[in-house]
Amino acid sequence: MSNLGRNAKFISSNILGRKRAVVENIIDEREDDDYIEPIMKELETETTTDREQTLHDCMELFNSKDKKDATLNRDFLKMYLNLAFSSKLPPQLTPLDASQPWMLYWISNSLKALNPEWLTDDFKRSLAQKLFKLVESDNSCGGPFGGGVGQLPHMAGSFAAINSLVVCDNIDGCWDKVDRKAIYKWLMELKQPDGGFKTCLEVGETDTRGVYCALEVASLLNLMTVELTEGVVEYLVKCQTYEGGFGGCSHEDEAHGGYTFCAVASLAILDKLDEINMEKLMEWCSMRQYNEERGLCGRSNKLVDGCYSYWVGATAAILEAAGYGNCINKKYLREYILYCCQSEKEPGLRDKPGKHPDFYHTMYNLYGLAITESKFYTPSGNFAENVTSTPVDASLLPSAPSGICPMNPVYGLPTKDAKAFFNHFR
Numbered sequence: 001m002s003n004l005g006r007n008a009k010f011i012s013s014n015i016l017g018r019k020r021a022v023v024e025n026i027i028d029e030r031e032d033d034d035y036i037e038p039i040m041k042e043l044e045t046e047t048t049t050d051r052e053q054t055l056h057d058c059m060e061l062f063n064s065k066d067k068k069d070a071t072l073n074r075d076f077l078k079m080y081l082n083l084a085f086s087s088k089l090p091p092q093l094t095p096l097d098a099s100q101p102w103m104l105y106w107i108s109n110s111l112k113a114l115n116p117e118w119l120t121d122d123f124k125r126s127l128a129q130k131l132f133k134l135v136e137s138d139n140s141c142g143g144p145f146g147g148g149v150g151q152l153p154h155m156a157g158s159f160a161a162i163n164s165l166v167v168c169d170n171i172d173g174c175w176d177k178v179d180r181k182a183i184y185k186w187l188m189e190l191k192q193p194d195g196g197f198k199t200c201l202e203v204g205e206t207d208t209r210g211v212y213c214a215l216e217v218a219s220l221l222n223l224m225t226v227e228l229t230e231g232v233v234e235y236l237v238k239c240q241t242y243e244g245g246f247g248g249c250s251h252e253d254e255a256h257g258g259y260t261f262c263a264v265a266s267l268a269i270l271d272k273l274d275e276i277n278m279e280k281l282m283e284w285c286s287m288r289q290y291n292e293e294r295g296l297c298g299r300s301n302k303l304v305d306g307c308y309s310y311w312v313g314a315t316a317a318i319l320e321a322a323g324y325g326n327c328i329n330k331k332y333l334r335e336y337i338l339y340c341c342q343s344e345k346e347p348g349l350r351d352k353p354g355k356h357p358d359f360y361h362t363m364y365n366l367y368g369l370a371i372t373e374s375k376f377y378t379p380s381g382n383f384a385e386n387v388t389s390t391p392v393d394a395s396l397l398p399s400a401p402s403g404i405c406p407m408n409p410v411y412g413l414p415t416k417d418a419k420a421f422f423n424h425f426r
């Protein structure tokens with residue numbers, strides 16, 4: 001085990017898809033003055049109890065600090081992200097074995113967004129080398145990409161691999177090593193008769209993640225065709241639920257921030273945002289923000305979490321860029337990220353107080369923070385590619401801007417890098 005393995009207790013392995021049994025207890029109303037009522041006051045569940053704890057932790061952080069002091073600790077983050085390039089990752093990250101391109105994306109994209117020079121040429125070279133080892137095919141060595149060496153090509157892995165290459169500035173001509181023909185053929189094989197895309201041949205599921213990854217990769221690589229996009233808008237429109245957000249599929253699935261982002265970003269790429277119930281969607285996005293914690297949650301009656309600063313925050317940014325107006329309180333979101341998702345004790349950004357930081361929450365909190373410091377619009381031309389942002393007036397921010405570079409919320413990439421990649425393939 002490396003030194004990092006022994007010492008990096010702060011790196012959390014419990015990142016996605018926490019599963020636990022529901023425990024319900026009927027409770028009496030409380031009469032404590034300082035007590036903030038849980039949303040579901042008649043019913044006590046593990047979630048309402050957890051929310052009480054989160055509320056308490058957030059309140060303490062908001063009250064204990066001088067508001068002007070909440071700035072992003074950039075150097076602490078740099079140290080955290082650099083560790084990934086200089087040491088073996090600790091054993092608690094083993095469950096992410098099938099998410100190797102994702103880790104590369106979260107780390108490289110965070111460094112690039114914080115300061116383009118922090119993603120050094122050496123880092124870019126090792127990234128590109130590693131990424132092309134994730135290709136498993138008899139016919140191609142330039143994609144599609146799997147989640148780890150010897151693993152089946154996967155939509156999510158290919159999305160993360162291509163996005164990681166985007167921030168590598170075509171080092172050693174790595175962009176031209178991508179096999180566009182093989183990727184297009186594979187995308188067409190994953191396309192389903194209902195307009196959706198499977199995430200993986202044979203064993204993959206079909207949902208809005210598959211659609212977004214397919215369209216994101218195809219549009220970056222200039223592979224968009226009528227055949228590829230046929231029926232996709234119809235598929236996505238059916239995924240909008242009665243709540244206003246989007247589920248993963250059209251079968252009465254629950255609206256969720258992650259799946260909503262995938263649907264809305266896909267519609268942005270297709271320039272078809274006008275096909276959905278926009279009023280309900282904006283209302284749903286607004287309802288993801290809690291007054292007390294100030295951050296965003298992913299679905300009704302669930303807890304705030306720093307990663308939704310991007311999944312829901314970027315959804316709101318896309319709608320703002322499309323001219324529908326702003327539907328979240330950016331000032332409040334900024335406060336949640338800066339006060340509640342960073343700590344002086346552990347480097348990296350986290351889901352919420354009490355959780356350990358991880359690379360996933362670091363990147364999505366950083367991108368959320370960028371959203372809170374920007375106004376989005378689209379000057380002209382293809383909508384998704386040209387989404388642009390201007391910094392909000394720094395004098396209106398309660399503390400110094402974080403210095404994160406302008407980003408494109410549709411692609412989850414620095415605007416400049418995405419543009420260079422688009423231009424290269426056109």
Ligand SMILES: CC(C)=CCC/C(C)=C/CC/C(C)=C/COP(=O)(O)OP(=O)(O)O
Pocket residue numbers: 016017018156159209212213256257258259262297298299302303305307311
């Ligand atoms: C590009 C791509 C593949 C995007 C994926 C988007 C996506 C579906 C993100 C959501 C991931 C997530 C944190 C689920 C947690 O569910 P939970 O039940 O643990 O958390 P909750 O209580 O906040 O809902």
Ligand SMILES: [Zn+2]
Pocket residue numbers: 305306307308351361
């Ligand atoms: Zn999260």
